[in-house]
Amino acid sequence: MTYESLQSRPIDAKAGVVETRRDLLTGEALGVVAVGGAAEAARAVDRAHTAFMRGLPADVRSQILSRAASLLEESADELATLIRREVGKPATAAATEVARAVTTTRYAAEEARRLPGERVPLEATAAGAGVLAVTVPEPRGVVAAITPFNFPVNLVMHKVAPALAAGCPVVLKPSEKAPLTSLRIAELLAEAGLPEGWLEVVHGHPEPIVDAWCDDDRVAVLTFTGSAKVGWSLKARSPRKIHILELGSTSAMYVSRDADLDLARRDAVQAGFAYAGQACISLQRLYVDDVIADEFLALLAPDVSGVRAGDPAAPEVVVGPLITDAAAERVSTWIGEARDRGATILAGGDREGPLVSPTLVLGAQADDKLMCEEVFGPVISAARVSGVDEAIERINDSRFGLNTSIYTRDLAASLRFAEQVRSGTVLVNMPPSFRADHMPYGGIGDSGQGREGVRYTIAEMVDMKLVLLNPGGAWEEKQ
Incomplete structure (x- = not known):
């Protein structure tokens, strides 16, 4: 019609x-x-x-x-x-x-x-x-x-x-x-x-x-x-x-040293890049336990590079254009600012018009916009942490609190995480981008x-x- x-x-x-x-x-x-x-x-x-x-x-x-x-x-x-x-x-x-x-x-x-x-x-x-x-x-x-x-x-x-x-x-x-x-x-x-x-x-x-x-x-x-x-x-x-x-949100995920790394990788890619990260519960901050960080990020980077970007009419495309050229320029600028302050681009980082390639950044500062403001684009910023307590502290260092995930096989750690993280929803071994349409959904703070x-x-x-x-x-x- x-x-x-x-x-x-x-x-x-x-x-x-x-x-x-x-x-x-x-x-x-x-x-x-x-x-x-x-x-x-x-x-x-x-x-x-x-x-x-x-x-x-x-x-x-x-x-x-x-x-x-x-x-x-x-x-x-x-x-x-x-x-x-x-x-x-x-x-x-x-x-x-x-x-x-x-x-x-x-x-x-x-x-x-x-x-x-x-x-x-x-x-x-x-x-x-x-x-x-x-x-x-x-x-x-x-x-x-x-x-x-x-x-x-x-x-x-x-x-x-x-x-x-x-x-x-x-x-x-x-x-x-x-x-x-x-x-x-x-x-x-x-x-x-x-x-x-x-x-x-x-x-x-x-x-x-x-x-x-x-x-x-x-x-x-x-x-x-x-x-x-x-x-x-x-x-x-x-x-x-x-x-x-x-x-808004800066949705976070913590991957513990005992996590199922294959599950965490798959869910991180889905949560970070579906619809070019243009959802308030898209994964933005990824905290990884020091013990497995090198291994996990070495596996995740090629996964991110393999995410298809381009014409949204193509069935295999996951990352299409951002809603405006200005939005793409803003995201690209934030990536550049984090890189200039010492962050490493492990995958992506490119822009062509409204298209920003799926991007994985390591080592952005806590006050970089990639970490403290809502990106609303296809960017995951990763950081190493010493364990669940530091992960909770870093996650809570935000004015937002919508959906937050932990990946672990440790029941006690997951319960402590769920109790101490300030967030509208806490998910265990599930991506922060998950939402069922009949569940109570909303956040705290900003x-x-x-x-x-x-x-x-x-x-x-x-x-x-x-x-x-x-x-x-x-x-x-x-x-």
């Missing part, structure tokens, strides 16, 4: 501002989208709030999400191709993303039928004897969702599907680098039966759109995936809203607050009303 009909609506007909979206590599036109601003953002909230006041029964919401999951699945090839062309994600990774989005939507369809609520045992106190107490989940209101370019289908569904399951309409601002996938998702949800106002997509420069939503009291929840700087600024601007913030994972997101989007019922009508307060 063509995408010329996909418009973020409504756009002021008199303004008529449109933008042509192009293939990231070839520059070929993919379609035209309308560009909105503060006025469009406000009108989107008008329609979403009207939808919220009308309401939509849980059973209906579940059926719509179930049909939407089937439509996403039927459109998988189309969506994967659009992801590849719009943001340069390799074909295999794009197909995997769409499959995950289908699963995410199906989870939401199921959770819409079992929203959390419970009986409170009020009779545990003398004053509450004879009183029935239950919590009733109620949707908070309109959800404003701001999504990034790197997972333009699944991360959209991680915000939209739980909100709809909870009974909250959504106003969505997709990344200006990837609006077409969001607009196609909106079409599929409408085809699934979602009424008008329940999903409003506004494309354009983020500042006026998001500012309008921060200032609008009808927006009850703001869910954002992106940089720490932007995330915390949104929270500061709208402190009375509920915020779900999925921010990695954010709140949790995604369908059931956990829904819990953030509903209020728990407490209802007390005195069946006999003759309750008297007991002193």
